[in-house]
Amino acid sequence: METMVKRRVHVAAAAMISRDGRQVLIARRPSTVDQGGLWEFPGGKLAPYETGFEALKRELHEELGVEIQRAQPLIRVHHEYPDKHVLMDVWQVREYAGEPFGREGQAVRWVRLDELFNYPFPAANMPILRAVMLPTEYLITAEEADDATFMSKLERALSEDAVRLVQLRAKTLENDAFVSRAKKALELCRRYEARLLLNGDPRLLDEVDADGIHLTSEQLMSLERRPVPEDKWLAASTHDQAQLEQAGRIGCDFVTLSPLRTTPTHPDVYPMGWHDFQQLVERAAMPVFALGGMTRHDADHARGVGAQGIASIRDFWKSCR
Numbered sequence: 001m002e003t004m005v006k007r008r009v010h011v012a013a014a015a016m017i018s019r020d021g022r023q024v025l026i027a028r029r030p031s032t033v034d035q036g037g038l039w040e041f042p043g044g045k046l047a048p049y050e051t052g053f054e055a056l057k058r059e060l061h062e063e064l065g066v067e068i069q070r071a072q073p074l075i076r077v078h079h080e081y082p083d084k085h086v087l088m089d090v091w092q093v094r095e096y097a098g099e100p101f102g103r104e105g106q107a108v109r110w111v112r113l114d115e116l117f118n119y120p121f122p123a124a125n126m127p128i129l130r131a132v133m134l135p136t137e138y139l140i141t142a143e144e145a146d147d148a149t150f151m152s153k154l155e156r157a158l159s160e161d162a163v164r165l166v167q168l169r170a171k172t173l174e175n176d177a178f179v180s181r182a183k184k185a186l187e188l189c190r191r192y193e194a195r196l197l198l199n200g201d202p203r204l205l206d207e208v209d210a211d212g213i214h215l216t217s218e219q220l221m222s223l224e225r226r227p228v229p230e231d232k233w234l235a236a237s238t239h240d241q242a243q244l245e246q247a248g249r250i251g252c253d254f255v256t257l258s259p260l261r262t263t264p265t266h267p268d269v270y271p272m273g274w275h276d277f278q279q280l281v282e283r284a285a286m287p288v289f290a291l292g293g294m295t296r297h298d299a300d301h302a303r304g305v306g307a308q309g310i311a312s313i314r315d316f317w318k319s320c321r
């Protein structure tokens with residue numbers, strides 16, 4: 001039998017974000033081409049001499065008639081189709097000239113971020129959809145004995161730092177106190193249109209209608225399947241390749257990967273540093289937040305090596321004046 005060598009295809013694609021930040025542009029692939037009839041993020045294959053960004057500029061001009069001025073890396077996705085290996089570099093584009101239209105006759109549509117899942121995309125796109133919907137910063141709340149202090153610090157992070165993704169982590173609270181704090185936190189997060197994930201048992205969602213669950217790496221490794229429904233977010237803490245693979249197997253929507261640096265809370269854990277971090281992120285099947293000594297100033301660098309952004313306790317949890 002002939003051995004088939006799979007074609008390798010390198011693609012640059014764009015998540016174009018509307019000026020109000022609430023919508024993303026998608027296009028329908030003509031029914032005659034590969035993955036025809038499905039929706040996609042505009043873009044196409046790199047020519048042999050091109051960088052990813054050059055290809056992105058050319059493709060968006062050809063397909064949509066727009067001139068891109070700047071783009072930030074969003075996520076890199078490997079996907080095995082039956083006939084080829086696709087590597088997609090997806091960029092977030094907010095600065096462009098011209099109004100996009102279907103220059104090749106294809107349907108083009110601005111859709112709200114929370115409606116993206118209503119459109120059929122190619123199999124490779126799931127991590128991209130997650131990445132488009134997630135912000136670049138993930139706040140992990142600090143232990144706080146008293147609810148009032150907790151709430152005022154959370155509100156400060158939501159209002160002053162514009163945090164939109166929050167993990168409630170409160171290991172020192174008993175179940176009832178945790179649930180009560182979670183309900184208050186949820187109400188506040190809703191007011192700021194922020195998502196709240198609970199660090200703990202997936203059954204907590206029966207008591208508090210939060211947006212999802214964040215698993216510890218230990219919980220993650222003990223599960224055989226996704227423990228929450230598809231309409232909830234599932235995140236997990238990971239520290240190595242095996243945990244990242246397990247997160248992919250049970251269908252985590254995103255993960256944190258740590259420790260990037262040593263931190264006062266974990267002084268004796270060996271930090272992985274950017275090089276190892278990048279290698280692990282490269283193979284991950286979902287968006288990854290860098291954790292461990294990160295501040296917002298690290299977010300651009302984190303995205304440059306393929307991460308979604310940064311997760312932090314200290315950077316968003318400051319004393320109130």
Ligand SMILES: Nc1nc2c([nH]c(=O)n2[C@H]2C[C@H](O)[C@@H](COP(=O)(O)OP(=O)(O)OP(=O)(O)O)O2)c(=O)[nH]1
Nearest residue numbers: 011013034035040041042043044045086122124125
């Ligand atoms: N542009 C784009 N391609 C995607 C997405 N998801 C996905 O699996 N793909 C796959 C389908 C194709 O095999 C490949 C992209 O090829 P393409 O058909 O857009 O390439 P191109 O614009 O250069 O087209 P052509 O000149 O070869 O006709 O990546 C996506 O969201 N956007």
Ligand SMILES: [Mg+2]
Nearest residue numbers: 042043044045
């Ligand atoms: Mg194309």
